[in-house]
Amino acid sequence: MAxxxxxxxxxxxxxxxxxxxxxxxxxxxxxxxxxxxxEAAISYRREGDTKLLSPIxxxxxxxxxxxxxxxxxxxxxxxxxxxxxxxxxxxxxxxIVMLVEEVTQTKIENDELRGLVTIGDIKxxxxxxxxxxxxxxxxxxxxxxxxxxxxxIQAPFLFIDEARVSASLxxxxxxxxxxxxxxxxxxxxxxxxxxxxxxxxxGQLGVLHLLxxxxxxxxxxxxxxxxFFASTDGVRCSRVCKPGDVLTxxxxxKRVKVPLAVYSGNIRVGQEKAVVAEEITLTFGLVDxxxxxxxxxx
Amino acid sequence: MPRVFIxxxxxxxxxxxxxxxxxxxxxxxxxxxVTYPGFAADNIPIKVAAPVREFDTSSEDPEDWVxxxxxxxxxxxxxxxxPNALYAMCAMQQAIADAKLAPEDVSNDDTGLYAASAGSPxxxxxxxxxxxxxxxxxxxxxxVVASIAGTVQFNLVAHFKIKGASTGFTSACAASAHAMGFAxxxxxxxxxxxxxxVGAEDGNVETxxxxxxxxxLSLNTDPETASRPFDxxxxxxxxxxxxxxxxxxxxxxxxxxxxxxxxxxxxxGQASDGHNVAISHPEGAGLAAAMRNAFKATGITPADVDYIxxxxxxxxxxxxxxxxxxxxxxxxxxARIAVSSTKALTGHGLSLAGAMEAxxxxxxxxxxxxxxxxxISELDxxxxxxxxxxxxxxxxxxxxxxxxxGFGGANVxxxxxxxx
Numbered sequence: 001m002a003x004x005x006x007x008x009x010x011x012x013x014x015x016x017x018x019x020x021x022x023x024x025x026x027x028x029x030x031x032x033x034x035x036x037x038x039e040a041a042i043s044y045r046r047e048g049d050t051k052l053l054s055p056i057x058x059x060x061x062x063x064x065x066x067x068x069x070x071x072x073x074x075x076x077x078x079x080x081x082x083x084x085x086x087x088x089x090x091x092x093x094x095x096i097v098m099l100v101e102e103v104t105q106t107k108i109e110n111d112e113l114r115g116l117v118t119i120g121d122i123k124x125x126x127x128x129x130x131x132x133x134x135x136x137x138x139x140x141x142x143x144x145x146x147x148x149x150x151x152x153i154q155a156p157f158l159f160i161d162e163a164r165v166s167a168s169l170x171x172x173x174x175x176x177x178x179x180x181x182x183x184x185x186x187x188x189x190x191x192x193x194x195x196x197x198x199x200x201x202x203g204q205l206g207v208l209h210l211l212x213x214x215x216x217x218x219x220x221x222x223x224x225x226x227x228f229f230a231s232t233d234g235v236r237c238s239r240v241c242k243p244g245d246v247l248t249x250x251x252x253x254k255r256v257k258v259p260l261a262v263y264s265g266n267i268r269v270g271q272e273k274a275v276v277a278e279e280i281t282l283t284f285g286l287v288d289x290x291x292x293x294x295x296x297x298x
Numbered sequence: 299m300p301r302v303f304i305x306x307x308x309x310x311x312x313x314x315x316x317x318x319x320x321x322x323x324x325x326x327x328x329x330x331x332v333t334y335p336g337f338a339a340d341n342i343p344i345k346v347a348a349p350v351r352e353f354d355t356s357s358e359d360p361e362d363w364v365x366x367x368x369x370x371x372x373x374x375x376x377x378x379x380x381p382n383a384l385y386a387m388c389a390m391q392q393a394i395a396d397a398k399l400a401p402e403d404v405s406n407d408d409t410g411l412y413a414a415s416a417g418s419p420x421x422x423x424x425x426x427x428x429x430x431x432x433x434x435x436x437x438x439x440x441x442v443v444a445s446i447a448g449t450v451q452f453n454l455v456a457h458f459k460i461k462g463a464s465t466g467f468t469s470a471c472a473a474s475a476h477a478m479g480f481a482x483x484x485x486x487x488x489x490x491x492x493x494x495x496v497g498a499e500d501g502n503v504e505t506x507x508x509x510x511x512x513x514x515l516s517l518n519t520d521p522e523t524a525s526r527p528f529d530x531x532x533x534x535x536x537x538x539x540x541x542x543x544x545x546x547x548x549x550x551x552x553x554x555x556x557x558x559x560x561x562x563x564x565x566x567g568q569a570s571d572g573h574n575v576a577i578s579h580p581e582g583a584g585l586a587a588a589m590r591n592a593f594k595a596t597g598i599t600p601a602d603v604d605y606i607x608x609x610x611x612x613x614x615x616x617x618x619x620x621x622x623x624x625x626x627x628x629x630x631x632x633a634r635i636a637v638s639s640t641k642a643l644t645g646h647g648l649s650l651a652g653a654m655e656a657x658x659x660x661x662x663x664x665x666x667x668x669x670x671x672x673x674i675s676e677l678d679x680x681x682x683x684x685x686x687x688x689x690x691x692x693x694x695x696x697x698x699x700x701x702x703x704g705f706g707g708a709n710v711x712x713x714x715x716x717x718x
């Protein structure tokens with residue numbers, strides 16, 4: 001907590017330190033960005049309005065992504081993963097980060113950078129830094145083995161290979177192997193992943209989110225045996241998914257408060273949308289955290 | 299021992315950006331020298347250079363570079379390129395098409411790439427300036443791979459998905475000749491079936507002007523005569539840049555693919571002066587030894603040789619050393635064997651020179667001509683006793699030597715032979 005005092009200071013004092021020479025240098029750095037982005041950056045550096053950070057960051061992304069990907073940045077793109085979804089490599093990510101750092105006068109350290117996966121992660125991080133508050137804990141990757149250790153659901157009914165979860169977002173992948181027992185009959189000589197199982201997979205990602213990323217009150221944890229499917233609403237299926245397809249599951253918490261966790265979710269295969277669920281609700285309960293035996297010292 | 303053949307060529311040079319234009323320039327003695335805008339400042343005593351045409355890589359920002367059709371480079375590739383790696387990439391595309399290589403012929407375990415360039419002093423200098431002025435973390439993440447020696451093979455190996463042997467050579471003006479020699483060895487030793495040999499240089503202010511300090515550059519302000527190897531009034535070399543690529547392949551691959559080679563590479567020799575860091579041995583001892591080693595390795599004798607593409611850069615000392623070496627090694631055949639320096643037309647390409655001139659030799663063998671040694675109005679008496687044709691002659695050439703010498707007194711001689 002010793003860092004709190006220094007974090008409470010804004011990372012820069014934009015209005016005071018922005019000289020004409022710095023404006024020239026900023027324009028030069030951003031000269032391949034849209035005029036709107038350049039003006040937003042100049043305005044941010046003059047007045048420090050953190051609402052401008054989001055359009056500035058999107059403007060910087062627009063300059064680096066291939067032109068066919070640019071429309072994806074127009075709408076709500078917070079969930080887009082920079083590397084997997086936008087097709088940028090880690091070196092381009094470095095270029096983007098350097099430009100964001102320069103324009104917003106923030107500093108993103110290498111270990112912090114590793115936790116920033118989506119455009120939303122970057123926006124939130126820069127915004128927190130600019131406002132002088134602690135950025136949220138970064139999303140963590142949960143590999144297959146750990147998924148199995150955490151989940152009350154197990155093979156042959158577990159539909160998450162690997163996941164990445166933070167308090168505000170959970171993503172996961174599942175590769176349809178063709179060995180799933182129900183595919184033998186769904187359908188005859190034509191294995192298709194059942195829509196009900198796709199919803200089940202989203203529900204399972206909710207379970208993983210509750211068990212691994214939810215901040216709860218001290219001394220309590222979400223009880224592994226307390227979580228059940230409650231309801232779902234606004235479900236649309238738009239793509240048939242078959243063995244060999246890799247499902248990308250995305251789940252965003254809308255409201256989480258005992259005993260209900262409400263999410264919105266979707267499943268994609270590559271860039272193609274397969275399933276949208278406007279609402280998936282789980283019930284859950286809290287139990288006492290296991291007592292950790294602390295060695296008696298001092 | 300597998301025999302080795304040249305099956306493809308690619309050129310981005312001051313005398314042409316295709317084999318067709320290069321051949322035309324060699325036949326008509328059309329040179330690439332200009333009054334170079336980069337040397338316009340009054341305090342620069344050098345005025346002439348031989349820049350690559352149609353490209354403009356003078357901007358600090360590669361996204362502003364002018365790259366002529368049919369080439370186009372994506373941003374994600376551009377950001378790691380030096381100018382010389384860009385030229386090499388374009389020459390490589392030509393060479394692949396020329397050799398009729400399918401993608402699977404380029405990318406496999408048996409195909410490698412040896413390259414030579416001095417890196418990009420311009421990008422390196424700008425990166426260090428940025429580091430000093432704006433801080434370490436403001437340097438472009440790819441500035442290292444774009445600037446250090448090795449930039450050519452880093453970029454080309456990744457871009458063309460080369461899976462066999464790859465490395466770079468840094469013997470300066472002998473470097474791409476070394477690349478050619480060791481690439482020959484890879485195939486002759488049965489380690490690889492096919493090799494790309496690449497030479498490249500930026501050929502801009504930052505690569506050329508530092509040679510002014512050692513008084514190696516011509517002060518002649520007339521582009522028509524500034525580069526004149528073997529001429530009495532030569533006063534230094536004219537710098538150039540570009541990229542040259544040769545495809546060399548084993549006999550089995552040539553037969554399997556059913557292509558007609560330009561020439562056979564018979565082998566090569568190398569030797570060092572052991573004399574001075576930058577000045578060639580006054581008697582051309584190292585170069586003479588390199589030629590003798592090449593003869594020994596290939597079983598060729600001076601009696602077999604029709605043409606020698608000399609290293610001669612148009613410096614007062616270097617050209618004389620080479621003439622002495624040639625007379626010593628060729629003996630009674632010196633007066634018959636045609637010797638010319640194509641640097642009179644191209645300028646001196648440093649790490650590019652060996653590969654570019656081996657490419658010229660392959661063209662001369664296949665297309666039946668001996669390039670003339672241009673711009674000689676009065677032959678230096680030190681060159682007497684040699685046959686130095688001043689115009690290009692149509693001729694069936696059977697055996698050709700390509701000489702290269704670099705800093706540290708490194709000397710390479712590559713032997714090529716007609717397949718007709």
